[in-house]
Ligand SMILES: Nc1ncnc2c1ncn2[C@@H]1O[C@H](COP(=O)(O)OP(=O)(O)OP(=O)(O)O)[C@@H](O)[C@H]1O
């Protein structure tokens with residue numbers, strides 16, 4: 001496989017069996033993401049965005065097909081290998097931040113780092129500084145605004161310097177200005193760290209900041225558009 005390919009999906013299908021009913025959440029999805037690409041996947045509710053992201057991140061397993069991430073063929077992985085993969089190779093950023101309420105910002109980042117081998121660990125304070133929260137390190141999530149909590153979540157995802165960062169509606173709970181600020185932070189980090197961001201959203205305006213836009217409909221990719229001149233997040237309007 002070409003070294004520049006960080007994520008490769010080949011005929012990936014996911015079917016949920018709900019009693020008698022089969023839900024085909026993904027149908028033979030093919031996708032290639034190359035190094036440095038900032039990808040946005042768009043689609044209406046129920047189109048399979050979260051399912052695709054969770055299969056790439058090893059949170060969910062595909063029913064069939066091949067998924068290669070950072071050189072690992074995770075479709076062949078057992079539970080133990082998947083756990084190691086999730087801890088070391090991918091960073092997750094969710095809509096509802098998912099911080100641990102009883103830990104401070106710094107402890108939330110350190111907690112994630114504890115799971116990473118020593119030689120791969122960065123410093124929690126360094127990443128909190130990077131997202132502009134050095135002075136809030138000792139605050140608990142309840143003492144932080146939504147945008148600040150999402151920045152802690154970004155710091156947590158980045159602390160292990162993952163080659164691939166997966167984001168599910170990361171601005172869904174934020175007001176417009178804060179959402180733009182978070183998108184700008186992600187775009188800057190993607191450029192500095194040369195890591196891949198894969199973001200799913202139903203907000204089509206956000207797709208303007210992407211190098212590659214994937215349109216999902218009923219579990220199928222209906223269109224892939226590449227964009228050589230992505231827009232600056234500060235110019236987005238929605
Ligand atoms: N754990 C599950 N069990 C059964 N069906 C599921 C499960 N997760 C998702 N589905 C179904 O798979 C389809 C795709 O769901 P998915 O969550 O990927 O959509 P989505 O595009 O992320 O939607 P949204 O924009 O609302 O978050 C939907 O029909 C959903 O009901």
Ligand SMILES: [Mg+2]
Nearest residue numbers: 049050051168
């Ligand atoms: Mg979803």
